[in-house]
Amino acid sequence: MIDLEYDAIVVGAGPAGSIAARILAENDIKTLVVEKKQEIGTPKRCAEGINIDGLEKVGLKPDPVWARREIKGAVLYSPHGKSLEMFLDKKRGYVIERKIFEKYLARDAIRAGARYMVKTLATEVIKEDGKISGINAVHMxxxxxxxxxxxxxxxxxxxxxxxSAGLNTKNPLTDYHSGFQYEMVGLNLKNTDLLHIYFGNEIAPKGYVWIFPKDDDTANVGIGILGRLSDKGNKAKDYLDRFIENHPQIFKNASAIEINAGGIPVGSSIDPLVMDGLMVVGDAAHQVNPIHGGGMALAMNAAKISAEVGVKAIKEGDLSKKRLYEYEKIWRETEGVKMQKLLKLRSFLEKLKDKDFESLADILTEEDIIKLTKGKYRFLLKLFMKKAPKMLPLARKFLT
Ligand SMILES: Cc1cc2nc3c(=O)[nH]c(=O)nc-3n(C[C@H](O)[C@H](O)[C@H](O)COP(=O)(O)OP(=O)(O)OC[C@H]3O[C@@H](n4cnc5c(N)ncnc54)[C@H](O)[C@@H]3O)c2cc1C
Structure with missing residues (x-):
């Protein structure tokens, strides 16, 4: 047994872990990051899309080393192929090279003074007299x-x-998406500075198919569907393969160079997020956008907030749940509020039939979609009253 001692341990060197580690180290907190994989960032479990806000909030500027493709907006496709383009206004988004991005974040944290140990699996927290005092881990x-x-x-x-510390981090099947993706080369795709998103219950029940371009002929092509459905023998992969087969105009000459799969916790947040001596951030805390399943920006922002609170708590010598709750409070009052709204919107969207998606494609404008992505959905009631009264009862049930 080897004994080590640090002021702070970060378990996991994903985007959340490395942002937290950098901030702790920048503030002279003796920090160790343990990462179970032998290579940070690999394999990726991500479509690699992020918008500029998500980067800027944690002090990052897009670097050509990892910001692979600048994205100007998205095209949404209805089940029968109607399309609606939306542009990000003055803002930009990126499809990044995540394997490089994660190493870059780790590099920044190490340069700030954090110590990293890869191939190191944290197995459990250590409790002494009922109080968390560290972790047990295994390194090679x-x-x-x-x-x-x-x-x-x-x-x-x-x-x-x-x-292991006693928090409930269980992923209920109703709040858990199964993700499956190929990174493909040889695509014949128009508009490669837009993300392409396809809806429909035959295409991706209670989810969507995405094509996120990384190059003129290269993209992450993936699907996220409610995990519960995937368990019934309709696997996410089967839906994606069918989608690819049904779109020969895009995929005729394409091949996969990578397969990525993973679960996406879309329940918005566990409760509580803190206990004496411990804070939970990112996917571990289910801090993922309930609608589109994007989690990098939220994870990094939560990590920043938690690390800033952690620095103060360590310097004050008070690591109690009460002190660390500042992180949870800030999270719930900022991102948390929006997540709760998006959760409601997701419940509504999950009840839609294909004909409802077609109606939406007819009546929603680009501005409406942008409002919805921000969790602003109240206008839908008025809109349905005027233009799609059949959708009103469902909207009243889930959106009021
Ligand atoms: C198919 C798919 C597509 C996605 N697409 C997007 C997208 O386009 N945009 C977006 O923003 N988000 C996307 N996401 C979600 C996004 O990948 C996550 O929200 C994000 O990775 C969360 O970051 P994190 O740091 O919290 O967790 P992770 O990135 O999962 O990092 C956790 C780290 O902890 C390590 N670890 C785990 N257990 C231990 C242990 N016991 N000891 C030591 N180390 C440990 C892991 O190896 C890992 O490196 C997608 C997810 C999936 C599955």
Whole structure:
């Protein structure tokens, strides 16, 4: 057994973990990051889309090293192929090269003073007299006992650390999407500076298919569907393969160079997010956009907030749940409010039939869609009253 001691341990070197580590280290907190994989960023489990706000909030500027394609907006396709283009206004988005991005974030944290240990699996928290005092870990067959004042659990969707500390991080099947994706080359795609998103219950029940271009002929082509459906023998992969087969004009000459799969916790947040000596961030805390399943920006923002609170708590010598709750409060009052609205909107969208999607494609404008992505949906009631009265009862049930 090897004994180590740090002020803060971050479990997981994903986007959340490395942002938290950088901020802790920048503030002279002796920080260790443990990452179970032997290579940070690999394999990726991501379509790699992020908007500029998500980067800027945590002090990042797009770097050509990882910002692979600038994106100007998206095209949404109805089940029968009607399309609606929406542009990001003056803002930009990016499809990034996540394997490089994650290493870049780790590099920044290390340069700020954090220590990283890859191929190091955190197995559980250590509790002494009922109080969390560190973690047990295994590094290449060697057992480690690492003491620390604060633990930030940034260990992703399958988080074990928060669970071992006693928090409920279970993913209910109603709030869990199955994601499956190919990175493909050889596509024949128009508008490669737009994301392409396809809806419909035959295409992707209670979810969507995406094509996120990385190049003129290269893209992440994926699907997210409600996990419950995938369990009934209709696997996400089967739907995606069918979609590809049904679009030979795009995929005739394309081949996959990579397969990515993973779960997406779309329930908006676990409750609580903190306990004495421990904070949970990112996918581990289910801080993912309930509508589109994007989680990098939210994870990094939560990590920033938690690390800033962690710095103050360590310097004050108060790692109590009450002190760390500042992180949870800020989260719930900012991102959390929007997430709750998007959760409601998701419940509504999940009830739509294909004919409803067609009606939406007829009546929604670009501005309407932008409003919806921000969780502003009240206008829908008025709109349905005027233009799609058949959808009113459903909207009243889920959106009021
Ligand atoms: C198919 C798919 C497509 C997606 N597309 C997008 C997208 O386009 N845009 C977007 O913003 N989001 C997307 N997401 C979601 C996004 O990938 C996550 O929200 C994001 O990775 C969350 O970051 P994180 O740091 O919280 O967790 P992760 O990135 O999962 O990082 C957790 C890290 O912890 C490590 N770890 C886990 N357990 C332990 C342990 N016990 N000990 C040590 N290390 C451990 C893991 O190896 C991992 O490196 C997608 C997800 C999927 C599955």
């Amino acid at each position: 067959g060697k057992k480690l006992r690492i003491k620390s004042k604060l633990i930030i659990a940034a260990d992703g969707v399958d988080s074990k650390i928060a669970k």
